[in-house]
Amino acid sequence: MTQRFDSRVRPAPGLDPDDDSVLEINVETVRRWLVEFLRQEIAVQRGFSSIVIGLSGGVDSALSAALCAEALEPESVHCFMLPYRSSDPRSLDDAHEVAEALGTPRRVIDIAPAVDGYLEKESGPGAHRTGNVAARVRMAILYDQAAGLGALPVGTSNKSERLLGYFTWHGDDAPAVNPLGDLFKTQVWALGRAMGLPLSVIDKPPTADLIPGQTDENDLGVTYRSADLILFHLLDGRSPAELVDAGFPEGDMRAVTARLDATHWKRRLPTQAMLSQTAIGESYLRPVDY
Amino acid sequence: MTPVPRTICIAQFRPDKSDPGSALRRAGATIERALDRDPNTRLIVFPETALTGYFLEGGVYEEARTAPEWFQALDGEHGRRGLPPVDVAAGFYERHERKFSNSAIYARLGEGGGIVHVHRKVFLPTYGLFQEARFVSPGAGVAAFDTRLGRTAMLVCEDAFHSVTGALAALDGAQLLLVLCASPARGARSPDGPENLATWDVIGSRLAAEHGIFVILAQLAGFEGGKGFPGGSTAYDPAGQRIASGPLWDQALVPVTINPGDVSRVRGQAPHLADLEQAWRRLMANSPGAADR
Known part of the structure; x- marks a missing residue:
């Protein structure tokens, strides 16, 4: 066991832009940690035996699904592919490959009728608004499917995109439980490789897949x-x-x-106007699992 | 007369937050299992806040009970199961003298039983993810007390990060130090598990070896709001050698056999405590860092 006196006060790592060893994780430690987290938070704390997850064809959702399949049973991990008409068809192929490899049930729901049913009455919403509507429609569908299946929605956001604000508020960040929220993107890649995810989802450029040719890194x-x-x-x-x-x-x-x-x-x-001495989250403090 | 080895059981335990009835039933079942497994078990050690859960925020004011209330509840569970007398140490949030504390109770359950000692956590971590001082008050001191296992003292988690607490316990005669912990898992670079457990391994071993005492580190298990308590309880002999290890993440019963004769044997070879006893007053009087406080 590593002998270090106080892990809470870490020695300052050297500042070297070429040294990414500070981001290294022990993939087996993290894998077991997150699997235990999912078992406890889904089954023990909340009493669910199955989950729903949106599979985009990217590495984050693939890794979340893989961890859930290990924490529960693959047949308890309901994967939904929710393409819009601008989505790259290869994303859907990659999502199918992930679900096939994990042995999880899957379903494709085309979100274009829902998204376009609203947007066609808006004048020139543009890619940004369209992307946000699509993200929120996807989450509405996942919550509804979860209600139908008696399952819990599980999230896929990683620490990098959360810190960079590269997500739709109350869209892709909305699920109640998220195993990847404290892992940087590069750590997601490392864990995904270790868990044997298809290389097609690990090696391709990350993309929100809202506009043809779009990549996260170009946007950021x-x-x-x-x-x-x-x-x-x-x-x-x-x-x-x-x-x-x-x-x-x-x-x-x-x-x-x-x-x-x-x-x-x-x-x-959301920011609440505080008027009393018992404002929720300010003075009235109770933990999420209380 | 040759001292007889004694058996302690660390109950690596996952609390039932905001469900004290379930927590008590499960604690009772755990005590029963420990005695079933080894009827010679003299003491069962539960972790910090085992009876309530650790991260309660303002829920502390709803979940806290007095030490006598916890004792009666535990003793009632013990009696209902028809178990033989046994000592128990357990962490809980305490209501006392119109204050709230993060406390550890040492009690004897069964015939002739009662509360032996209550330790109130002195050092309340209020930094990073910890907010204890916002919700509970600090305890006043560290004291040893007599038990069937010999003179014993208790610390609660952060108390043990300050080596002076172990020294105070040893100076008061403790030969067995129970450290009740709830240490959220942090640091994912080690193949051996969360890195905070490596920190505890150093603390436990060092406390034991410095004072020539047995040290028990009882670690909480389970997740609370995404924060994982990894288990990994440990015990150390008076030479600082690890003599027991609990599994990671799961609840478990971890047996520890202590031989009281080891204390005098180790202290004879390395009389650090005797040296400290002689030097303590002189040190306090002549060390500006201590005397000015």
Whole structure:
């Protein structure tokens, strides 16, 4: 066992933009940890024996589904593919490959009629609004399917996209339980490889798949590898100036800090006007599992 | 006369948050299983907040009971099952003197039983993910007490991060130190499990070896709001050697056999405690860092 006196006060890692060892995880430790988390949070705490999950064809949802299949039984993991008409057909193929490999039940529901049924009465909503509507329709469907199946919706958001605000508020962040929320994207890739996910979902460029040719890294203006390293050091108490002095690219730093600083609200519940001395979440504090 | 080895059982336990009835029934069943497994078990050690759950926030004010109330409830469970007398240590949120504490009770259940000692957590972590000082008050001190296993003391989790608490327990005569822990799992780089357990391994071994005492670290299990309590309870002999280890993540009964004769044997070889006893007053009087406080 590693002998280190106090794991809560970590020795400051060296600031080296070429050293991503700070992001290393022991994949077997994390795998067991997250499987136990899912068993406890789904079955023991909430009393569910099955879950629903949206499979996008990307690595996050594939990994979440794989962990759930190990925590429960594959037949208890109900996978839904929810393509819109702008979705890349290869995403659906990849999602099928994941469900096939995991042995989970799956269903395809075309969300275009629901999304377009609303948007066709709006003038020029554009890609951003369309993407947000699609994300929220997907989540509405997952919650409804969960109600029909008596199952719990499980989320797929990773720490990188949560910190960068690269998600739809009350859309893809909405499920009650999320195993990946404290894993950076590069750590998701590492765990996905270790769990034997199809290489087609690990090796392809991550994409929100709202516009043909779209990739996360183009949208963000920074690679996940660089963003994850910067985010790691910022959350560890380093300042942007320290990182730039140490050689981290200034453009990457600006891209990360602009998103991080502008999206704290997306990582919180809605703001409530406080009037009393018993405001919920301010003075009246009870944990989620109480 | 040769000291007789004694058996302790660490009950690595998952609490039933906001369901004290279920927690008590499961605690009773756990005591019964421990005695079934080894009728010679003298003491069963539950972790910090085992009877209530750790992360309660304002729920502390609803779940806290007095030590006599917890004792009566545990003794009632024990009696209902027709079990032989046994000592129990367990963590709970306590209501006392119009205050709330994160406490550990040591009680003898069964005939001739009663509360032997209550330790109130002195060091309340209020940083990072911890908010204890917002909801409970700190205990005043550390004291040892006499039990059938010899002179014993208790600490609650963060107390053990301050080595002076172990010293105070040993100076008061403790030969057995029970540390009741609820340590949320953090750090995922080690193949051996969450890295905070490596920290506890160092603390447990060091406490034992410095004072020549047996140390029991009883760790909570289960998840609370995404935060995992990993189990991995351990015990150390007076030389600091690990003599028992519980499994990761699961609830478990972890037997520990202690031989009281080891204390005097180790202290004879390495009289650190005797040296501390002689030096303590002089140190306190002549060390500006202590004398000025």
